Amino acid sequence: MIRLVIFVLLVLALGYGFAWLADRPGDVSLLWEGQLYETRLIVAATALIALVAALLIGIWLIRLVITSPHSVKRYFRSRKRDRGYQALSTGLIAAGAGNALLARKMAARSRSLIRADQEPLIHLLEAQAALIEGRNDEARAKFEAMAEDPETRELGLRGLYLEAKRLGANEAARQYAEKAADQAPYLPWAAQATLESRSQAGRWDDALRLLDQQKAAHVFEKPQAERLRAVLLTARATERLESDPTGARDDALAALKLVSDFEPAAVIAAKALFREDKLRKAAHILEHAWKQTPHPEIAETYVRARSGDSARDRLKRAEKLEAIRPNNIESLLIVAHAALDAREFAKARAKAEAAARIAPREGVFLLLADLEEAETEDQGRIRHWLAQALKAPRDPAWVADGFVSQKWLPLSPVTGKLDAFTWKAPFDQADAPTEDHAALLDTALKTLPPVGTSVAENAEKSLADRAIVEVKAAAPVKETAKSTELIKTEQAQNRDVKIRPEQPFFGGRPDDPGVKDPKAQPDDKSRLRLF
Template identity: 35%
Template sequence: MIRMFLVVALSLFIALGASWIIGLPGDVTIEAFGYQMRPGLGLTVFGLILLMLLTIFIWAILRRIFGIPALFSRAAANRKHNRGVEALSNAIIALQTGDPARAKQLAREARVKLGNNSAAQLLEAQASVKLGNWSDARDQYREMIANPDTAVAALSGLYEQAKQQDRPDAALKFAQKAISLAPKLDWANDAVFHDFAKNEQFEAALEHLTNMPSGRADRAKIKRLDGILRTAIAKQNEETDPDRAIQLANEALKRIPEFVPAALIAARILINRGEVRKASGLLRRVWRADPHPHVALLYANAQPGASAVERLKRTKSLVAETTNNLPAQVVLATMAIAAHEWDLARAALQPFIDQNPTQSICALMAQIEQGQTGDQGKARAWLGRAITATPDMTWIADGISSNEWEATSPLTGKLDAFEWKAPQRAMAKTPPAKTSPTKPIAKQSVEQPASSADKVASEQQVAKGGE
């Protein structure tokens, strides 16, 4: 209804305007070719308006007629472009479905139809990588590096290719080049950071981590990595520069509260300075949050020159803050054995004897039987149980165990890989009839169920490192 009203109103307005123009007073004299015309002014203006409208209409018709070849050309170009887009789409689908040969063919077709489209070129290079045509892929990526719009994508592809070819140095160079072009690239920053950490260049890794852009979701991760790196640098400087080491260890504890490795470094330095009370306070605070046996052992041996009885007294005061805690009772039993308090050592271990005892418990029980009763048979029985007993918790990263915490995995170089946990025993399998000779294990720290006595001795040695 409203539309009809508007149409009627517009028609009336046009008619009113035309009648007003025609009715304008005055006339116009036109002389041409010996003829003279004197039409009215309004009629002349109205005729000129009609003439302009007719000219525009005729020009539009002529333009359409003369533009037919260009119209056909544009239609052909659009069809070619649509086929190119369809080929590019099908190439992406083929690559994702595991058909790199068809993906490469379609990507090449898309490049022809789309005029060397960057996405099609990148897709063709990725398909070449999937097919193992390293040289073709490398040529494609290097051609793309010359274009600022595709340089970062090409460096990403070259980085992945170098990783697949096990060329870490080349991969690192591509990542560094990518950072110079786009400093906020996550994959490039992670690659450079991992290389610093793997090579134990912790100072450079910490500086790079500080300059890395991070979002709100990554703040907790960045904060922990910062603490790990400061602890690693503190460990490197503990003997050569203890002042800087304790400063870094305290900074690490601010970022990772009650982090046992950082606390142990700081406490050892304090003990060496003679600040036993301050070290004991730090160890007690960490013990309440994480009752780690290394903390208890260092606390027991914090006072230089202390007798076995005094070390036992310190251990009892610390263990009293925890209840039914296996690591605490093992340390208490260890100190009680050293002080020849056999009943106390046995009482500390008694709740855990019937609950799948660990290797250290079996070894300690063997010492108790030998020292208190002199029963060699029972002592040997406990040592025999230690061989198949549950392994004690230790620092483990990628299946490799260590008595001390390390910042990186010795196998992969990954930062913050070590965890305090019990190693898992592997089930023995019957070897086949013919086996190829295997390479010797390069790392001597691969977890093997060590004897329980050696385990206890190593724990005591770790604790005495602070004296």
């Protein structure tokens, strides 16, 4: 575009100059070797310009002739390079599509057209073709050669890392990832792999240091980096809770500053503060976390903050949590459990049924079964609630890659991924279509069998059974050690039944009916005799 503008301006300037000369006529005289040459000004200017143009064209032609061999050579070399890059592009596409034969053919063609030291992608194409054909040793050798070249070092380390992971050589994969992270901390795959490997080894300090480097290199976004740092700090606090409560407290509080609604950090911070007898501060942390996200671990830690509290004291603390987050299933459940421990069955039943109306899940029905066992001891009602629990969805738990854990873990035990656990219902039950929870509970209450025996009758029966057992245990051994014959005699006398002598179990012979006893079976004259 700029050249076109310059050309137009030059033509305009030349035309304007000729027009200016045409408006001002004159003659030009030239005396050369005694000869006088005269011509008009416009003709002289035209001849001068034509002479300059001819001179430039001549110089161009001479230069073209001189540089023609190099130009021809450069043309054929460029054409060959274009063909090589075309073959390389076709080979990479074939390798991505899984066509090993075409990829190998295009790799050989591109190597013959382009020098491998000038184009490192040829090594990548050959390595990919070897991987597709199953020649892993050759591919590994290619990746090692690429790792030695500064231009392709990152690509070679990436290939070696993936090969080590495929073979299950986790230690070799860790070394490749750490080498790549040290030389290029901006690589996301190396950063993630190195963080996970150091976390699996429990090297929390090294993992935090590496995370700071990667944050400075903008590998992770700020929210993601803060989340990962909070996870690492919480994991280190969990490990230091028994040996160093002060350090665990500092780590957990630092994690809470980064992620304020991180429940494991709040629980660890509260437990560390409990060990330092700072109950008020720990309770404030748990209440703040409970207000943001009600979690059963927070509630359990809060209710059982002091080991010497009575059941009614724990019930009061549970009711305080319910006041912070009313009409919440976790609030209702913690109050119901505390009321059951305090033997306040009416309150426990009301809270449990209210929780079932919100979300009828397994833990709610198990709580109702425990309540029936403690209050009525009616096995029919207990089995009814247990049957409801079998059909109900499971309670939320820490889930990562299909693995269900009752406590939070920083890493997935399946894949080793950092910060993989989430609090949800296992097996994607949370995504299932929800039904009318109130209707389900009403149906369960309608089909609940009535109480077979009252609490008072059960208590009297248990006391009577206990008294009988005590009387039997206190009776002398002589009175209870009567012989079998004497017991049978007394029973027969009470019933006015004559004792018959014992007969052997096998009786008499099959062909001998024996002699009838006239006393045992008197003769009846009115009876019809056949013989």
